[in-house]
Amino acid sequence: MKFFGSLIAVMVFAAAPLRAEIDIAEVTSSGGINAWLVQEESIPFVALELRFKGGASLDLAGKRGATNLMVGLLEEGAGDLDSRAFSERAESLAASFDFDVGDDAVSISARFLTENQDEALALLREAITKPRFDQDAIDRVKAQVVSVIRSDAQDPDNIVGVSFDSMVFGDHPYGSAIEGTEENIAALTRDDLIAAHKGALARDRVYVGAAGDISPEELADVLDKLLSDLPATGTPQAPDIAVSTQAGVTVVPFDVPQSVAIFGHEGIARDDPDFFAAYVLNEILGGGGFEARLMEEVREKRGLTYGVYSYLVPKDNAALYLGRVASANDRIAEAIEVIREEWKKMSENGVTEEELTAAKTYLTGAYPLRFDGNGPIANILVGMQMDDLPAEYVNTRNAQVEAITLDDIKRVAARVLRPEALHFVVVGQPEGLES
Amino acid sequence: MRRLIALTGACFLAAAPLRADTIEDQVTTFQLENGMDVVVIEDHRAPAVVHMVWYRGGSADEQPGVSGVAHFLEHLLFKGTEKLAPGEFSETVKANGGTDNAFTSFDYTAYFQRIAADRLGLMMEMEADRMKNIQLDREDILTERDVIIEERNQRVENDPGSLFREQRMAAQYLNHPYGTPIIGWRHEMVNLDLDDALAYYEQYYSPNNAVLVVAGDVLPDEVLALAQEHYGPIPRNEALPERVRRSEPPQMAERRISFEDPRVAQPYVMRTYLAPERDPGDQRTAAALTLLAEVLGGSQTAVMPQKLQFEEKRAVYAGAFYSGLSLDDTTFGVVNVPAQGVTLEEAEADMDRVVAEFIETGVDPVQLDRIKFQLRAAQVYELDSSNSLARRYGAALTSGLTIEDVHAWPDILQSITPEEIIAAAKEVFDRDNAVTGFLRTAKEVTQ
Numbered sequence: 010m011k012f013f014g015s016l017i018a019v020m021v022f023a024a025a026p027l028r029a030e031i032d033i034a035e036v037t038s039s040g041g042i043n044a045w046l047v048q049e050e051s052i053p054f055v056a057l058e059l060r061f062k063g064g065a066s067l068d069l070a071g072k073r074g075a076t077n078l079m080v081g082l083l084e085e086g087a088g089d090l091d092s093r094a095f096s097e098r099a100e101s102l103a104a105s106f107d108f109d110v111g112d113d114a115v116s117i118s119a120r121f122l123t124e125n126q127d128e129a130l131a132l133l134r135e136a137i138t139k140p141r142f143d144q145d146a147i148d149r150v151k152a153q154v155v156s157v158i159r160s161d162a163q164d165p166d167n168i169v170g171v172s173f174d175s176m177v178f179g180d181h182p183y184g185s186a187i188e189g190t191e192e193n194i195a196a197l198t199r200d201d202l203i204a205a206h207k208g209a210l211a212r213d214r215v216y217v218g219a220a221g222d223i224s225p226e227e228l229a230d231v232l233d234k235l236l237s238d239l240p241a242t243g244t245p246q247a248p249d250i251a252v253s254t255q256a257g258v259t260v261v262p263f264d265v266p267q268s269v270a271i272f273g274h275e276g277i278a279r280d281d282p283d284f285f286a287a288y289v290l291n292e293i294l295g296g297g298g299f300e301a302r303l304m305e306e307v308r309e310k311r312g313l314t315y316g317v318y319s320y321l322v323p324k325d326n327a328a329l330y331l332g333r334v335a336s337a338n339d340r341i342a343e344a345i346e347v348i349r350e351e352w353k354k355m356s357e358n359g360v361t362e363e364e365l366t367a368a369k370t371y372l373t374g375a376y377p378l379r380f381d382g383n384g385p386i387a388n389i390l391v392g393m394q395m396d397d398l399p400a401e402y403v404n405t406r407n408a409q410v411e412a413i414t415l416d417d418i419k420r421v422a423a424r425v426l427r428p429e430a431l432h433f434v435v436v437g438q439p440e441g442l443e444s
Numbered sequence: 445m446r447r448l449i450a451l452t453g454a455c456f457l458a459a460a461p462l463r464a465d466t467i468e469d470q471v472t473t474f475q476l477e478n479g480m481d482v483v484v485i486e487d488h489r490a491p492a493v494v495h496m497v498w499y500r501g502g503s504a505d506e507q508p509g510v511s512g513v514a515h516f517l518e519h520l521l522f523k524g525t526e527k528l529a530p531g532e533f534s535e536t537v538k539a540n541g542g543t544d545n546a547f548t549s550f551d552y553t554a555y556f557q558r559i560a561a562d563r564l565g566l567m568m569e570m571e572a573d574r575m576k577n578i579q580l581d582r583e584d585i586l587t588e589r590d591v592i593i594e595e596r597n598q599r600v601e602n603d604p605g606s607l608f609r610e611q612r613m614a615a616q617y618l619n620h621p622y623g624t625p626i627i628g629w630r631h632e633m634v635n636l637d638l639d640d641a642l643a644y645y646e647q648y649y650s651p652n653n654a655v656l657v658v659a660g661d662v663l664p665d666e667v668l669a670l671a672q673e674h675y676g677p678i679p680r681n682e683a684l685p686e687r688v689r690r691s692e693p694p695q696m697a698e699r700r701i702s703f704e705d706p707r708v709a710q711p712y713v714m715r716t717y718l719a720p721e722r723d724p725g726d727q728r729t730a731a732a733l734t735l736l737a738e739v740l741g742g743s744q745t746a747v748m749p750q751k752l753q754f755e756e757k758r759a760v761y762a763g764a765f766y767s768g769l770s771l772d773d774t775t776f777g778v779v780n781v782p783a784q785g786v787t788l789e790e791a792e793a794d795m796d797r798v799v800a801e802f803i804e805t806g807v808d809p810v811q812l813d814r815i816k817f818q819l820r821a822a823q824v825y826e827l828d829s830s831n832s833l834a835r836r837y838g839a840a841l842t843s844g845l846t847i848e849d850v851h852a853w854p855d856i857l858q859s860i861t862p863e864e865i866i867a868a869a870k871e872v873f874d875r876d877n878a879v880t881g882f883l884r885t886a887k888e889v890t891q
Contacts (some may be wrong), residue, residue, distance in 0.1 A: 049489065054825060054828075092754070093744075094743075097745050100743060100818060103821030122824060151759055152783060156710050156781070163707045163708070226615040264706065265601070265707070266597055267601060297543070299534050299535075299588070300535055309531065311590075311701050312588065314591070315591055315595040335597070363622070370539050371538040373541060374541010374559075375543060378490075378558055378559075380490060382828040412880050
């Protein structure tokens, strides 16, 4: 199909560059849709990232799995094209559209060539606004989802995640897998999918980032064409939920040689003034490197694991502070003991001046390396908007990291690290551990 | 890889080619006097660089009996030299705002850092140091051996699909070392010692067995000058052996294996056939096989999914896979994950029937045009990631190919005819060369 023409008012604000290369333009279409753009003409393609806030947590009562199934069907036929015709069309344009869903958002990641941009976007528009939900496609994708559910039920990594979530969140959507159960899936109808589509893909919750060979004016035009036929509003967002845990261990028996554990307690919200300090603190406790205390103590000194990490998980409706470790069944108890000890030590004493300096150097130096290509940049632009950050953030972020003091860390460590709430869920046949 | 998932397995995903007219302008190659190859890929969009050193030595170059030693040594290279304390390498990279890691495959071991472009010299200084000067104490060795065993637990022992793969590969190769897992057999890993690691190190770690790849915001002359300064003084290893592995005898009987595990939720059948790889100056057969895999199973519209998933609804997933990037003979695979109510025996028959029909009918020219256009587009898309371009060159040059082969590959793919694809299919689908594997759920044992 052809796009209709429209008059577009484009407002462009160029933020000061990060390192000369990152110029973010803020674009608003005449239809009132906002997007951020980094225009980069050297390679003739565009990465476009659309994200709809809400995601699988919008599933209505008794309809768990509906949003996930709906998203799985967006590439299975739209408008005049059935599933096969849709795929053939995308392939013949060499465009790729990835549809994904998580607890808090539906994500659409598109990549298309400059030379056939209009055709690619016309096809994407069909998928977003006119999915067909043909019955044979529904049946086929349902079977695939059931296959995933069954495989997940035998995968220790998955079992441990779902067990932890269920313990913490209970009946809240965060407390169960986004795929739903086999029974949920079997009961979902085409009408449920249409309702899930209307509820999740609405204009009041969309965020857009783009990077590549497209001008602000073109992008503004694209926004209205892509999204103007979507409903103005969708399903209300899921409610917030408090996180409450107690120190202890929950064992989920499963016959594997290596136990897998997830541990954690309440975390800290992304918009909390202490978030940055907590982020730096976590880098030192259990961030990506071998220098992190958990990695040093559990892997480097004792050889108890291949990897141990901790991470802040600020979700839309709750905040968690989590970690993960895997050790042979006869060694997991020792690994857990070491982690508990480190958690307590840092909670009481904070970090050293040397650790703080090293973490800052790393975090500030690594930040620009994230902007390494159109796809990653489009992603970052969307993430910043969803976190309610200004475009200038790319320039002020490192200064915020630099500003963290040893006292900040000490105060935040005492607040955020809570040994009395640190709970471990262990999947396997762990020796010397009982629920 | 030292830190995260995915040991690069035998089935590196089918690599998309490079747009020769563009990428060639960005690539410069040198060779240092000591024999070290240097590849520079310019990408001036961001002031960052990827620095990689690839050794032409992987797990398939190990001596018998010490499986996993190449990967073990990769871990040990982070344990210090005469100049650097254990862990100081990665600490220094981090203190300069960079990230580093390493990975081991059948045909290569590679180390890399991503960092601000002005720190390239420092990275080279440290990487050159550990090419020859590691210092290991026995205690460190034992702790790190525990770590790789936990790594094996995580990647393999906890996952029936990975155990199944090990068994299939061992059956596939009667004599060639690709039949031994990259991470090693557990019973040999637990006995690896310092002498095993050092023997491998001394044999394979030298400039004339290495490829330096630098990609990012750099100029070729600067890279050459830095490489001469840091890597140039390292003497070549005059005793470097020619790279010849034990080769396959004629395979004369199909092998069939059935792997049962109670943790298997989704049974499937997979068959792999011994297949030729990309050879220097001789890549047409591999190109035809690459397209064959695309035509049979590369996307939802490919022959196997269309027939089995969409038309007959007898499969949850059906596909084909092949990667020609390998020093020695590789494999071409087909897989069928049956729908509920279809047995593995029926799934195998379905798979064979669809492939036989395909050979009879021939290639749909419209489908082939779509695939070729996507391959051309991939040459545009991949310019977005200098990191993956660096990997492309490093892997090719340590898998027996030359720069010329890498640059010729896209045009070869475009020139392959439907007849060549069918001819390649007839040649490769020889059951005497094949391993057919069933992955099943173990039956309940009642007492």
